[in-house]
Amino acid sequence: MENATTRKMSVREIRQDFPALRQQVYGKNLIYFDNGATSQKPQMVLDAINQYYSMDNANIHRGVHHLSQKATSEYEEARETIRRFINAEKKDEIIFTKGTTDGINLVASSFGELLSAGDEIIISAMEHHSNIVPWQMLAERKKLVLKVIPINKRGELLLEDYQNMLSSKTKLVAITHISNSLGTINPVEQIIESAHAVGAKVLIDGAQSVQHTKVDVQAMNCDFFVFSGHKVFGPTGIGVLYGKEALLDEMPPYQGGGDMISKVTFERTTYNELPFKFEAGTPHIAGGICLGTALNYLNQFDSKELEEYERDLTEYAQEMLETFENITLIGTAKNKTSVVSFHIPGIHPFDIGTLLDKQGIAVRTGHHCTQPLMDFYQIPGTIRASFAFYNTREEIDAFIAAVEKSISMLG
Template identity: 60%
Template sequence: MLDINKIRADFPILSQKVNGKPLVYFDNGATSQKPQVVIDAISKYYQEINANIHRGVHTLSQLATDAYESSRGKIQQHINAEFAHEVLFTSGTTFGINLVANGFASILKPGDEVLVSAMEHHSNIVPWQMLCEKTGATLKVIPMNDNGELIMAEYDKLLSDKTKVVTVNHISNALGTVNPIKYMIDKAHEFGAAVLIDGAQAVPHLIPDVQALDCDFYVFSGHKICGPTGVGILYGKEAWLNKLPPYQGGGEMIKDVTFEKTTYAELPHKFEAGTPNIAGGIVLGTAVDYMNSVGFENIQEQELELLEYGTKRLLEIEGLKIYGTAATKTSVISFNIEGIHPYDIGTIIDKLGIAVRTGHHCAQPIMNYFKIPGTIRASFSFYNTKEEIDVMVEAIKRAKTMLS
């Protein structure tokens, strides 16, 4: 069991007030808060090490390089990648998806098919649409049901020898659904398709074992997992990363350059052009260490309790409807109150110090499916409490009274 008071003391922002009220932060699906150890690590880098990596023989450059590569090793171990060079630093999930989609432009041809799910974030839809427009390939959609679950029978029907890529989120940012990705990966591989998993919403809640999953690519962002913004990870199987062309040209990703011809560096540098977010990469390792010190089993237990309690309390409100009632889901509750726009609820409870997300959550196809403009999304983290849920429920009741 977690000592929640001790955990909350690690996060300085949680003790502040917003609009004169104690902050209740339920927008963890957008970004997690940062523990003091992460904040200190950022400051420490700039105070004590600040230097470019991989390019200098001087001491600070060597220290920076060692710390950066040590962090890569931590991520490799955390997700159980076979090789450290299969772990690429990016600016985030969106960059990683675009890198892979761009690489497949040299592989796909007219008549090939790319499968995406109906519950994807826009960043896992638009790059594949652009790829299909460029190559003449066809984008096909894996449908979902009213519970917010992908329909596996329909997925099975969509797969064929034309399927070259399947891309799906591990957990839906808008609904909290945990998708059966192991099944989906295995089925796609029967047809020789590559599989990319968007793990942005999964890594705060669980540890993805990329070898056990057998996914070809797995992407996530540091800021969702108590790390800094502007840094993320693309895991790719060595064979696929060697097959794809570089995404960007510049320094670091080259072996030899002449005006006649350029040859590219070995992995991972082939995909890491230019000076990276060095502090972000180093401190992402610090964030992963912190999460592991809390323990993902403890995190899952706490968040499941919050999900169950929050669902029960919210359903006490007359006229409230929850979207996303999958049998397997994580600590996200998307809901609306009949006759009231979600934005209006969000605005009023913000005045009471409560941070939730309102809108389509960059998942407009989901909202179109349910024929709604958006939802109110409360997304809980392990540092949240049932008492905070009570505060939110009372605030929503108050807002409902004002708006009815």
């Protein structure tokens, strides 16, 4: 991330930037531990949304009038902000999508057209459904082989098994950077290097990583990287697909319509240049602009400082939960961040989540769109607390007390 000036990290001051954190739920101060599902929005993002729809609302790339040109300029400036944020080489490698799921489906549909029967795709046992189902659909459609990297009970990939899966038939490896259910940080650089050694391409699901750790797609050397705006303090309905230019040029368009064309006749159509080839129709203009605003908000801070603070929160929460005899932690990888996930034998996660909610604490319960992972642990789901840099140790203390109270009420 490029910081002209670095804002000192003060959690008290940061919390003042987020209006949602100042509310009460059931008469209790809100403790928001559901950041893995979506993050809260700073005031400057809310102001930018209001500014666009109040004053700058116009369609982009088409109009000669002032508002259209202004909106176009702001939209494309946001694309450049995103390029710098993940250190892509070129702005044309940044494709706006609806979110991580949309980006993965784009690659599955478009890159998938380049694959042939018998080709192999590798995913892992800890993937979100969004990084499972599109590949299953593609495999069925194109008669491909889908392989799954197993994990150990700590929630870490069995890398030796992964190495043994790789072959000249492997065409794509699609892997999560950070697990949404476990918090495991996968060794993506090693995974990518091994895949490239056999000629395979690699897609990294960054839905849970861009908000927690510095991402450099060139240093990582991934072929695709996807993430969602709403998990990185921006609006819902907007996301990003990064792809290497040569690969994107080779891929056919995902959808047809306006803006993705160069020339249309009834006989044939020629397609637009990147990135517009993959951006059919009027986009989520406010979303793109305000995702840029959200990243500019983050750019005020030292990313390493934020990352270390969130790791401290995670380690502290995990240590506190380990003091309970009747709690089983799910996901104890040596390298993890921002998520503590746990199961209480004999108590359904939903019941704990409901009681925590009545105490003003927002967590996520269930399978977290990782049903195969829950099947591996032989549980129906977990209680998941997921953190952001605006959370505090004091909130974790209140959370632990509320968990203890909830268990006693249900026990």
